[in-house]
Amino acid sequence: MKNYITNFMFMINGPGTIEDKSKSLSGAIQAIEGATKSGIYASDCLVTWAKNMGFFEDQKFVDCINRRLTGDATNDAKLRGIIWRTHTLCWAATQCLGIDGDYVEAGCYDGDTARIAIDYTDFAKTKKTYWLYDLFDNDGTLTPLLPKHKSGGMYEETVAKFAEMKNVKVIKGMIPDSFQQGAPAKVAFLHIDMNNVPAERGALETLYERVQPGGLILLDDYGWVQNRPQKDSADEFLARFGRKILEMPTGQGFAIR
Numbered sequence: 001m002k003n004y005i006t007n008f009m010f011m012i013n014g015p016g017t018i019e020d021k022s023k024s025l026s027g028a029i030q031a032i033e034g035a036t037k038s039g040i041y042a043s044d045c046l047v048t049w050a051k052n053m054g055f056f057e058d059q060k061f062v063d064c065i066n067r068r069l070t071g072d073a074t075n076d077a078k079l080r081g082i083i084w085r086t087h088t089l090c091w092a093a094t095q096c097l098g099i100d101g102d103y104v105e106a107g108c109y110d111g112d113t114a115r116i117a118i119d120y121t122d123f124a125k126t127k128k129t130y131w132l133y134d135l136f137d138n139d140g141t142l143t144p145l146l147p148k149h150k151s152g153g154m155y156e157e158t159v160a161k162f163a164e165m166k167n168v169k170v171i172k173g174m175i176p177d178s179f180q181q182g183a184p185a186k187v188a189f190l191h192i193d194m195n196n197v198p199a200e201r202g203a204l205e206t207l208y209e210r211v212q213p214g215g216l217i218l219l220d221d222y223g224w225v226q227n228r229p230q231k232d233s234a235d236e237f238l239a240r241f242g243r244k245i246l247e248m249p250t251g252q253g254f255a256i257r
Contacts, residue, residue, distance in 0.1 A: 055087035085250045093117040101186030106203040107194035108132040111158040143195045176202030187211045193220035211257040222253025
């Protein structure tokens with residue numbers, strides 16, 4: 001039987017140099033590892049220990065991640081850094097395979113996480129369509145700038161990433177206006193990640209009632225303090241339908257239609 005630490009505190013704020021704090025944190029990590037005989041997950045603003053972290057044992061998932069690694073330090077650090085979040089996405093996508101309707105990702109960035117979910121679920125073998133929406137051209141006015149926004153050509157890169165898949169549609173533009181270019185009548189899985197309140201609210205208002213009973217809604221930005229307005233907006237909207245959103249330690253929020 002392992003001896004687990006159920007409450008281990010270490011201070012980052014307060015007096016002291018950054019060097020002192022680093023030593024304190026390092027010492028705490030070593031103590032936790034020694035006491036629990038388990039690894040520590042410290043990434044994506046999440047620090048936890050004494051967890052199974054079974055996603056590292058999910059070989060299909062690990063293979064899907066590895067296929068997206070390019071050798072570019074920024075790209076690969078991003079994918080490795082959000083691995084728990086991405087596994088949550090893959091789990092949700094898997095649960096919705098038996099539900100009537102298509103998949104929607106509102107805010108797909110470069111399409112990497114969608115591609116991981118598509119590969120993990122063998123989505124190409126289904127009769128569903130995966131709809132991907134994004135501005136792609138972002139000057140920072142509406143949403144925060146991410147690395148590939150500055151380099152340009154992200155729309156073309158994303159289209160090429162799914163070129164061999166007939167059941168993936170990539171649509172460029174501002175949500176909800178871009179839904180006029182095409183949107184599913186029925187939705188099994190709705191993933192929203194736009195860092196923008198009006199766009200996320202527009203996605204919910206347009207698509208929520210198209211989500212089929214038992215379908216899942218995954219809100220990527222729901223639990224982050226810098227995105228509190230998005231949480232408040234989503235909570236208010238879902239409350240109209242008697243639904244509450246579950247906040248996850250990964251920063252995501254889950255709702256069931």
